[in-house]
Amino acid sequence: MKDTASVSVSVVARLPRYYRFLCDLSKRGVERVSSKELSVVMGLTASQIRQDFNCFGGFGQQGYGYNVEQLKKELGAILGLQTEKSAVLIGAGNLGRTIATHLRFEALGFRLTAIFDSAPSLQREWIRGLPVQSAGFLREYCLQNAPEMAILCLPENQAPAVVETLLECGVNAFWNFSHYDVHTAHPDALVENVHLSDSLMTLSYKMNNSKER
Amino acid sequence: MKDTASVSVSVVARLPRYYRFLCDLSKRGVERVSSKELSVVMGLTASQIRQDFNCFGGFGQQGYGYNVEQLKKELGAILGLQTEKSAVLIGAGNLGRTIATHLRFEALGFRLTAIFDSAPSLQREWIRGLPVQSAGFLREYCLQNAPEMAILCLPENQAPAVVETLLECGVNAFWNFSHYDVHTAHPDALVENVHLSDSLMTLSYKMNNSKER
DNA sequence: TAGATTGTTAATCGATTAACAATC
DNA sequence: TAGATTGTTAATCGATTAACAATC
Numbered sequence: 525m526k527d528t529a530s531v532s533v534s535v536v537a538r539l540p541r542y543y544r545f546l547c548d549l550s551k552r553g554v555e556r557v558s559s560k561e562l563s564v565v566m567g568l569t570a571s572q573i574r575q576d577f578n579c580f581g582g583f584g585q586q587g588y589g590y591n592v593e594q595l596k597k598e599l600g601a602i603l604g605l606q607t608e609k610s611a612v613l614i615g616a617g618n619l620g621r622t623i624a625t626h627l628r629f630e631a632l633g634f635r636l637t638a639i640f641d642s643a644p645s646l647q648r649e650w651i652r653g654l655p656v657q658s659a660g661f662l663r664e665y666c667l668q669n670a671p672e673m674a675i676l677c678l679p680e681n682q683a684p685a686v687v688e689t690l691l692e693c694g695v696n697a698f699w700n701f702s703h704y705d706v707h708t709a710h711p712d713a714l715v716e717n718v719h720l721s722d723s724l725m726t727l728s729y730k731m732n733n734s735k736e737r
Numbered sequence: 738m739k740d741t742a743s744v745s746v747s748v749v750a751r752l753p754r755y756y757r758f759l760c761d762l763s764k765r766g767v768e769r770v771s772s773k774e775l776s777v778v779m780g781l782t783a784s785q786i787r788q789d790f791n792c793f794g795g796f797g798q799q800g801y802g803y804n805v806e807q808l809k810k811e812l813g814a815i816l817g818l819q820t821e822k823s824a825v826l827i828g829a830g831n832l833g834r835t836i837a838t839h840l841r842f843e844a845l846g847f848r849l850t851a852i853f854d855s856a857p858s859l860q861r862e863w864i865r866g867l868p869v870q871s872a873g874f875l876r877e878y879c880l881q882n883a884p885e886m887a888i889l890c891l892p893e894n895q896a897p898a899v900v901e902t903l904l905e906c907g908v909n910a911f912w913n914f915s916h917y918d919v920h921t922a923h924p925d926a927l928v929e930n931v932h933l934s935d936s937l938m939t940l941s942y943k944m945n946n947s948k949e950r
Numbered sequence: 951t952a953g954a955t956t957g958t959t960a961a962t963c964g965a966t967t968a969a970c971a972a973t974c
Numbered sequence: 975t976a977g978a979t980t981g982t983t984a985a986t987c988g989a990t991t992a993a994c995a996a997t998c
Contacts, residue, residue, distance in 0.1 A: 528946045534989065536942055540935035544916065558955065567921050570955090571991050578957060586956040587998040603938050604945025622835040623933075632937050672944065697944050699937060703757065708780045714947055716940035720836075720931065722753035724845050724912060725816050727929035729749055731885065731910050732817025733741045734927055747965065771979060783979090784967050791981060799980040800974040 528602075531579045538576060539603055541566070546596035558589035605633045611673040611699075612666070614686055616641040616649065616656045619701060620677035624651050634673070638665055642682065662686070666693035673697040680704045687713075741815075744792045751789060752816055754779070759809040771802035818846045824886040824912075825879070827899055829854040829862065829869045832914060833890035837864050847886070851878055855895065875899070879906035886910040893917045900926075 545566055549557055559570040559577075566573075577583055577590075583598050584590045600606060611634050613624055620639070629636055639651055642659040649656045657665070665671075666689075674695050676683060683704030690698075697714040698706050707715045758779055762770055772783040772790075779786075790796055790803075796811050797803045813819060824847050826837055833854070842849055852864055855872040862869045870878070878884075879902075887908050889896060896917030903911075910927040911919050920928045 531946075532989070536939060539942060540932070540938040543938065544935075560955080565921070569991060571993090572989090574956065574958090575990080582957060584956050585998060586996070587954045589955065602942065602945075604941045605938070607941075607945055609941065609944060618835045618839050622831045626831050627933060627937065629937075632934065632941055634937070634941070673940065697940060699940050708778070714940065714943040716936050716943065718931070718933065718936050719753070720840060721845065722757070723929050723931050724840065724842075724847070725753040725756065725818070726749060727886065727910060727912050727927065728817045728820075728822065728845055728847070729752060729815065730927040730929065731822060732815075732820055733744075745965070773979080782967060784969090785965090787980065787982090788966080795981060797980050798974060799972070800978045802979065 528580070535576050535579055538568075539599060542573075542576070543596070543599045543603060543605075546592060546599060549592045550596050554592050556589050557592055557595075559584075561589070603632075605631070607633050608635060609633055609673055610635050610637045610669070610671045611675060612636070612638045612640065612662075612671045612695075613675045613677060614640050614659070614662070614690075615676065615678035615682075615702075616643075616646050616651060617677065620675070621651055623675060623677060623701070624654075637669065637671055640665075642678075659686070663689050663693060666690060666695055671695055673699065675699045675701070676704070676706075677701045684709065741793070748789050748792055751781075752812060755786075755789070756809070756812045756816060756818075759805060759812060762805045763809050767805050769802050770805055770808075772797075774802070816845075818844070820846050821848060822846055822886055823848050823850045823882070823884045824888060825850060825875075825884045825908075826852045826888045826890065827854075827872070827875070827903075828889065828891035828895075829856075829859050829864060830890065833888070834864055836888060836890060836914070837867075850882065850884055853878075855891075872899070876902055876906060879903060879908055884908055886912065889913045889915050889917070889919075891915055897922065 545562065559573040562573050563570040580602050583595050613620055613636060616639050624636060624639065636652060636654065639654050639656050640659050640662050641647065641656050646656045647658055672695065674690050676698055678686060680703040683702045687698065687704070687706055687710065691710060691713065696712070700706050700715055700717045703719065706713055758775065772786040775786050776783040793811070793815050796808050824842070826833055826849060829852050837849060837852065849865060849867065852867050852869050853872050853875050854860065854869050859869045860871055885908065887903050889911055891899060893916040896915045900911065900917070900919055900923065904923060904926065909925070913919050913928055913930045916932065919926055
């Protein structure tokens with residue numbers, strides 16, 4: 525088992541998908557699975573699957589394969605899903621509201637604890653049992669409650685100042701839906717981007733460049 | 738300039754970000770930019786930037802760099818943003834509604850032309866000027882109107898049948914927000930996945946594995 | 951024991967970086 | 975012309991795949 529610091533981003537990017545497939549097998553009552561079987565349903569090579577798992581430890585058994593329930597638990601632990609993490613949502617517009625209500629935060633170990641927005645018109649709404657608070661209270665709230673992660677659903681131009689504030693208060697993990705480039709500005713922050721329009725552009729590229737074959 | 742078929746996914750994945758930065762420079766009135774300058778603001782190597790652009794053609798000029806306006810246009814064309822593409826939305830729940838209203842489809846060359854949902858309760862709503870239609874009309878609509886892309890915002894268990902129907906009607910590009918693995922089931926389909934919970938798990942991993950350094 | 955399948959090392963492949971001649 | 979910066983080839987690095995000995 526390597527030091528987790530040395531595990532490549534390519535491997536990490538595959539973990540959630542592994543976890544989903546393991547959950548599915550578990551739900552269907554499957555007890556064991558071999559890297560060969562997994563490779564078929566997931567469209568990967570068995571070799572890659574074994575390499576990936578072995579970045580974190582030897583979870584299998586020669587001649588048998590992997591125990592589904594155990595492997596699922598191991599992957600869940602590696603992903604930190606059992607670790608309780610508190611999160612705040614910044615920006616309660618269309619997107620923010622949907623993220624707040626749509627995601628099963630608990631299943632991933634997150635707890636949404638507060639919601640902020642700069643628009644006074646939103647500051648009487650309740651979302652998921654939480655009141656939308658004025659962005660002016662953000663600093664005070666974070667200093668008192670020390671949330672570990674912030675979901676950024678605000679306009680790009682508001683993001684730099686808010687991220688600055690959050691970092692000053694010790695929040696250094698960001699689930700970023702804005703176009704603000706958090707990582708470039710703050711290389712030490714933990715950032716996961718969801719750039720919907722980038723994704724749609726990529727699809728546009730595929731559509732544009734597939735016919736001519 | 739290579740055949741676009743040979744351009745690697747790593748390169749394609751960087752295109753939208755290049756395009757965004759170029760739009761930004763253009764908006765700020767910058768006329769020219771060198772790969773060195775771009776490398777600094779984007780956090781890439783100048784070498785990689787030149788390699789990436791040269792997959793599609795020589796857009797620069799020795800001793801000068803790249804003309805911002807021209808490069809932006811070239812990238813837009815490569816991404817197919819000028820090409821009009823019609824899209825239908827399947828699933829008008831929380832997520833579907835937000836996707837429909839939040840995205841600037843026109844800026845990316847897409848036109849949302851119809852919305853479908855299986856829940857009768859939603860079938861009197863209007864979203865973005867479009868009525869929510871019964872999923873039962875999907876096949877007929879697609880055969881008559883031949884949309885080029887479908888946005889999948891429906892539950893995983895409903896996805897396989899819907900995708901099957903869509904493929905039969907000639908729709909073979911999917912912006913997939915469900916957990917259904919379209920690509921594995923249909924390797925020839927053009928698929929771009931947005932797996933929000935995968936993204937959140939990845940962030941969880943980073944949070945879980947950063948402290949111990 | 952024989953068969954199966956892992957964990958791990960070695961070989962291959964592809965992507966990124968470095969270097970530099972071409973040229974504006 | 976001299977300086978700058980590209981386009982492109984070569985070198986390096988890392989990720990994926992193949993192979994196989996270890997072992998359940």
